[in-house]
Amino acid sequence: MSEKTVLLDHGSGGLASQQLISDLFLKYLDSPILRSLEDSAILDNQPGRLAFTTDSYVVDPLFFPGGDIGKLAVHGTINDLAMRGARPLCLSLGLILEEGFPLADLEKVIISIAEACNETGTPIVTGDTKVVPRGKADKVFINTSGIGHVDEDIDISSKNAKEGDAIILSGTMGDHGITIMTRRAGISVQGNLLSDTMPLHRLVAILLKELPHGSIHSLRDPTRGGVASTLNEVAENSGLCIEISDEALPVRPEVNAACELLGLEPLYLANEGKCLVVVSGNQADKALEVMRSTPEGKEAAIIGHLIAGKAGRVIINTPVGGARVVMPLHGMPLPRIC
């Protein structure tokens, strides 16, 4: 018997759709609100403000060392909430499935989503599934939106970055981006490249709790475009100049090796479990200590500072005592001809 696959019927809204919901989605993602299967989720109100974000996930391959599209879809949206100082409350899940996508793979993705939701305590409370004819989408596309709760006195934004602030990177650069690129290229690099996909809300919560109120000015997760592009956004939004040190940038040796091979720079590769913390200069050491005490931030490093200078500029100091400008990424990173 051939393997079971997604059929156009699964998106019809009829019996096949109901079966998919009960046999797969509710089986793994069950929560009281989702189970009611109403047209929208009703959430209890609480004092404070809400953070609301959305992100779509298209990745090839769907399953890669260190994670899969399901984990990404949960972690990515949780991290977007966390970067404003929000505690994630719940997520929505929208799936666009290609006709012919193996149901076994869909189940693997849903199980992965469920694991990430359970692990982070963030339930899926509403969802939707559509099926498109073969060739009209690539296997599965996922959208998740997230709602988080922000305490009244929290104001985290890159426009708050100030001269003298330190910039801390929570761990090594480029792990996710290079893992996907080498998988796509079929290049095996020794040293086991792994995506770094992970949720960062706990790291953020500990930072906000342990540091004096108001000392964390900005939090950003350097996903697509990498640390280079995100730093440029912070410099642009704050109207300041950023100076970083080449030697301070944490990069795994195997990531460096793969980058050398493909002519890529770790500064421009995507991360899915890292954040840049902009913190008052006088609290930088404390913030670093707090971050290093967590599993998410154990390899954190102070990589640079905000300084007066050309607004929007990012400068990197090189080991020989030289310096150069760091520009944001243009277009997709393309491997070079050697």
Next chain:
Amino acid sequence: MKYVDEYRDSTLAKPLVDELQRAVTKPLRVMEVCGSHTMAIFRNGLRTILPEGMELVSGPGCPVCVTSASHMDAFIAMADQPGVRVTIFGDLFRVPGTHTSLAIASSRGAKVDIVYSPMDALDLAEKNPGELVIFLGVGFETTTPGIAATILAAKNRNISNFVVFSTQKLMPPPMIALLSDPALKIDGLLCPGHVSSIIGAGAWEPLAKDYNLACVVGGFETADLLKSLILLAKQVGSEEIKVENVYPRAVAWEGNARACKMVDEIFKPTDMDWRGLGNIPLSGLKIRSKYSSFDAEQRLDIDLPKAEEPKGCMCGEILKGLSTPNECPLFDTRCTPANPIGPCMVSSEGTCAAYHKYGRDL
């Protein structure tokens, strides 16, 4: 990372920076031929710490940049044909031809695959027997042995739907053409490390002898670059001109004989069009008739249309080391990496891309 990190070590590099300051006793202009050198010099911030009197100019050593617009147009025309899958190294994707690029052709439905090795293209041919898979050979001596090996593998594996369109180029002929131009005043050459690993450091000897040009074959890490510049300054200062090799961990004096033999089995020298430099005799490689079934030019009716370089674009002058990107009216205005007009902006190794990415005032 072995053979990389130790050459980036700042404790090793800083004394070399001081030594470079002392080594420059006379003004000198050095051309770094290779695009990877241009990028490495910028990445290391070396331009900001060069001693007074030392000037670096970039040369024609970026394979994408010197690909003529008529070749690009032919590539795109091939990709648009039904039943054809074109395979390329990534840099070529966004390079503009006269009207369009492979990226735009791909968005319209042409099959364009980015591969990391010509062997990947051969595997694609094996997996897609109904298609003709064309590998676009755009590169210097460094990439030619891999293409030669792939053609031999295609023959051994009896894969008949794989062909190569060779615009492979040789590095010494354009250098000789450039040096014959009295407008280009250079005292020293930072010779390309990767190319030299194939053709050998000795290949640069005629340039040192005939043109009294200081030649140093160098690697790409911080200490490699500094050591190369020091030796170039010392040669010019002492007027003892010769070829020196400071990249012996990759480059032998006589090169890689096995690779050269394989290249010679498959390819023979031919006249070649270079963007910005025009047609240079015996500066390219074509597939020998013995292997004509793997030669796109012999299998397909390829028309090389006359193409004009974009108006106002100074890539030609920049490739010759006669101008810098800042002197081009299009640089960073109409021509940016997101919307490149000239090829020097699109390749990650291109001089304009390097200036755009790294070369701004701090």
